[in-house]
Amino acid sequence: MAFAALGSATGTADRTPLKTSRVAMLLLLPGLAYLLLFFLTPLVSLVVTSVEQPVPFGDVGQFQLAFNLQNYAEIGLHYLPHFARAGLFAILATFFALLISYPLAYFIGVKARRWPALQAVLLTLVIAPFFVSFLLRTLAWKAIMSDDSTLVSVLRSLSILPSDGHLTGTWFSVVFGLTYNFIPFMTLPIYASLERLDLRYLEAGSDLYASPASTFWRVTVPLSAPGIVSGTLLTFIPASGDYINASSSFLGSVQTQMIGNVIQSKFLETEQYPTAAAMSVALMAVIVVLVAGYVATTGTEDLL
Amino acid sequence: MPSQLPQDPIIRQLVMQARQSQLSRRHLLQGAGIGATALALAACAPAGSSGPKPVADTSDSDKTLTWSNWPAYIDEDADGNYPTLVAFEDQTGIKVEYKIDIDDNNTYYGTIKDQLALGQATGADTFCLTDWMIARLIRFGYVQDLDAANIPNKKNLAPALLNPDYDPGRAKSLPWQNGFAGLAWNTEQVPGGLREVNDLWDPKLKGKVTVLSEMRDTMGLILLSQGVDISKADWGTDEFAAAIAVLEKQVQDGQISGIKGNEYMQDFVSGDAIAAIAWSGDITVLNAEAGYEKWKFALPASGGTLWGDVFVVPMGSPRKKNAETLMNYYYEPEVAAEVAAWVNYITPVVGAQAVAAEKYPEIADNQLIFPSEETLSNAHIFRGLDSADDQAFNAEFQRVQLGA
Numbered sequence: 001m002a003f004a005a006l007g008s009a010t011g012t013a014d015r016t017p018l019k020t021s022r023v024a025m026l027l028l029l030p031g032l033a034y035l036l037l038f039f040l041t042p043l044v045s046l047v048v049t050s051v052e053q054p055v056p057f058g059d060v061g062q063f064q065l066a067f068n069l070q071n072y073a074e075i076g077l078h079y080l081p082h083f084a085r086a087g088l089f090a091i092l093a094t095f096f097a098l099l100i101s102y103p104l105a106y107f108i109g110v111k112a113r114r115w116p117a118l119q120a121v122l123l124t125l126v127i128a129p130f131f132v133s134f135l136l137r138t139l140a141w142k143a144i145m146s147d148d149s150t151l152v153s154v155l156r157s158l159s160i161l162p163s164d165g166h167l168t169g170t171w172f173s174v175v176f177g178l179t180y181n182f183i184p185f186m187t188l189p190i191y192a193s194l195e196r197l198d199l200r201y202l203e204a205g206s207d208l209y210a211s212p213a214s215t216f217w218r219v220t221v222p223l224s225a226p227g228i229v230s231g232t233l234l235t236f237i238p239a240s241g242d243y244i245n246a247s248s249s250f251l252g253s254v255q256t257q258m259i260g261n262v263i264q265s266k267f268l269e270t271e272q273y274p275t276a277a278a279m280s281v282a283l284m285a286v287i288v289v290l291v292a293g294y295v296a297t298t299g300t301e302d303l304l
Numbered sequence: 305m306p307s308q309l310p311q312d313p314i315i316r317q318l319v320m321q322a323r324q325s326q327l328s329r330r331h332l333l334q335g336a337g338i339g340a341t342a343l344a345l346a347a348c349a350p351a352g353s354s355g356p357k358p359v360a361d362t363s364d365s366d367k368t369l370t371w372s373n374w375p376a377y378i379d380e381d382a383d384g385n386y387p388t389l390v391a392f393e394d395q396t397g398i399k400v401e402y403k404i405d406i407d408d409n410n411t412y413y414g415t416i417k418d419q420l421a422l423g424q425a426t427g428a429d430t431f432c433l434t435d436w437m438i439a440r441l442i443r444f445g446y447v448q449d450l451d452a453a454n455i456p457n458k459k460n461l462a463p464a465l466l467n468p469d470y471d472p473g474r475a476k477s478l479p480w481q482n483g484f485a486g487l488a489w490n491t492e493q494v495p496g497g498l499r500e501v502n503d504l505w506d507p508k509l510k511g512k513v514t515v516l517s518e519m520r521d522t523m524g525l526i527l528l529s530q531g532v533d534i535s536k537a538d539w540g541t542d543e544f545a546a547a548i549a550v551l552e553k554q555v556q557d558g559q560i561s562g563i564k565g566n567e568y569m570q571d572f573v574s575g576d577a578i579a580a581i582a583w584s585g586d587i588t589v590l591n592a593e594a595g596y597e598k599w600k601f602a603l604p605a606s607g608g609t610l611w612g613d614v615f616v617v618p619m620g621s622p623r624k625k626n627a628e629t630l631m632n633y634y635y636e637p638e639v640a641a642e643v644a645a646w647v648n649y650i651t652p653v654v655g656a657q658a659v660a661a662e663k664y665p666e667i668a669d670n671q672l673i674f675p676s677e678e679t680l681s682n683a684h685i686f687r688g689l690d691s692a693d694d695q696a697f698n699a700e701f702q703r704v705q706l707g708a
Contacts, residue, residue, distance in 0.1 A: 082707075254560070
């Protein structure tokens with residue numbers, strides 16, 4: 001239901017409360033406490049860690065408080081390609097997910113309206129993959145795309161893939177995995193906004209001699225924009241920090257590592273917390289700027 | 305005593321508890337850092353001398369045990385049961401949960417290090433990691449002293465393994481298996497086999513080669529191929545840099561498709577890899593699953609590495625005695641031979657070879673399980689690294705893994 005809330009664009013109710021009641025403030029407290037404890041505290045800790053320096057002659061994973069901006073410099077030195085790759089893969093995955101999800105959501109939300117049972121079944125099918133672990137599903141794709149698989153041998157015999165070509169460990173498989181894994185996050189908000197689409201607007205469009213295409217672009221798309229914006233955000237943000245799909249253990253290889261893989265490996269494998277924290281902070285900053293720009297250009301008032 | 309304690313027993317108890325907790329909080333602050341930064345640091349900093357203390361042992365009333373280990377590392381029958389472990393359960397009444405959740409030393413350590421530092425339960429009462437990592441755990445004070453009285457079979461430990469520099473006399477650790485890292489290949493796709501590390505860089509194998517994410521094994525083999533004796537202390541940053549350059553080039557060129565832990569076995573099965581730097585015993589297990597000798601393992605002519613995986617009990621485990629009972633059981637020569645016959649690694653248990661000669665004659669001469677002096681002379685132990693080198697080498701190796 002959170003998706004429906006994200007996609008909702010109903011603005012009929014008066015949104016400015018007349019007065020701030022004490023009860024409302026009290027009800028807000030648990031939320032604030034939650035944010036303070038589980039968002040602000042870790043964030044402060046992360047920022048502090050990101051400027052730490054190694055303890056002189058210290059052991060693995062030992063760092064001390066400092067103001068060491070060298071950790072940020074290391075990003076520019078070695079890891080800019082990983083940032084770029086993360087951005088590019090996330091944009092591609094968002095684009096393809098939108099391409100696949102919009103017709104799907106349109107069919108479920110508009111065309112299938114006459115058959116509520118079918119609608120329910122289709123929605124369940126969209127959500128069904130969530131019942132199986134995301135890791136298992138990604139591993140299954142790895143098996144499907146492995147070098148000795150039927151898929152690869154068919155592609156090779158059709159000369160679509162060179163005889164020594166691979167699918168796993170390539171940009172293709174990583175973007176494919178990201179797209180596949182985030183399709184439900186794209187479909188559900190778009191569905192939520194299309195489901196409420198008033199078909200009389202479409203009739204009005206054709207009454208006014210608009211072609212179906214122009215009705216679609218000038219009526220349907222703007223009316224479902226809140227869903228598209230939420231869907232792209234729900235896909236782009238997690239996809240850009242993803243470290244599963246691009247990891248060598250799943251669909252990626254050394255050549256496809258994204259910034260999430262670098263952070264994961266520095267945090268959990270070589271215990272270089274400060275550089276890992278610096279990268280997390282930088283990634284967060286970049287995403288905040290991008291998303292703020294995106295939301296500003298697409299118009300927030302329809303969204304919130 | 306700073307002041308008289310109140311008479312009421314309950315209040316007295318509370319006051320005493322409060323004083324104790326004050327002390328331990330100060331203790332914690334000393335260990336982790338200073339003042340306010342302690343909060344931020346507590347999760348990251350190993351606690352050093354004021355580190356975790358062993359929890360009370362409840363083994364006598366709690367007959368269970370959780371053991372984490374690497375894949376293909378214990379005898380297994382067709383139904384997926386572990387015969388020696390089943391026999392152990394019948395014999396002692398201790399119910400063992402055997403978890404195959406270690407794929408890489410660093411990754412496993414990364415997952416449990418906070419619990420280790422705080423002396424909390426890690427999800428395993430005992431686990432087997434490689435000796436250099438065990439050295440770190442002992443240095444940080446993360447593991448319990450083992451009670452030799454509960455492990456009488458410790459007398460069967462091979463004398464060469466009794467006094468490693470990180471744990472003289474094996475007071476806190478006990479070897480599980482030793483093994484080699486060397487070359488492995490698919491005999492159907494690479495009929496000529498591999499003799500040298502450089503054979504992996506044959507253009508015909510492009511994109512079909514994996515190497516181990518265990519820095520000491522992969523870099524050890526490359527260093528050896530460049531004529532460096534990895535067990536001696538006479539090499540350092542320059543030699544390492546030259547070896548890293550080889551690895552980096554092969555990774556960048558796409559010759560090496562993956563730098564992996566035990567997962568390389570899946571790549572062998574799926575066909576994504578046909579040649580690798582691999583661990584000796586894994587190949588036998590893969591062949592057993594395939595039903596014929598599909599893969600082969602050999603030490604390169606320039607030498608392979610010799611490593612050991614070692615049992616320890618973390619401070620947070622309340623079932624140390626059960627773990628000791630388990631270790632004692634696996635130090636029976638009969639049991640050790642049964643495990644060796646399946647896992648094909650070098651058993652640290654003296655007497656296992658004699659048992660094997662009688663019960664499993666097919667393995668008694670297997671050089672990968674009971675290596676001769678000659679075989680051992682071609683296998684080298686990666687020298688102990690000081691902390692600075694250790695971190696620098698690992699950082700370099702990781703940089704290559706990330707394609708940076």
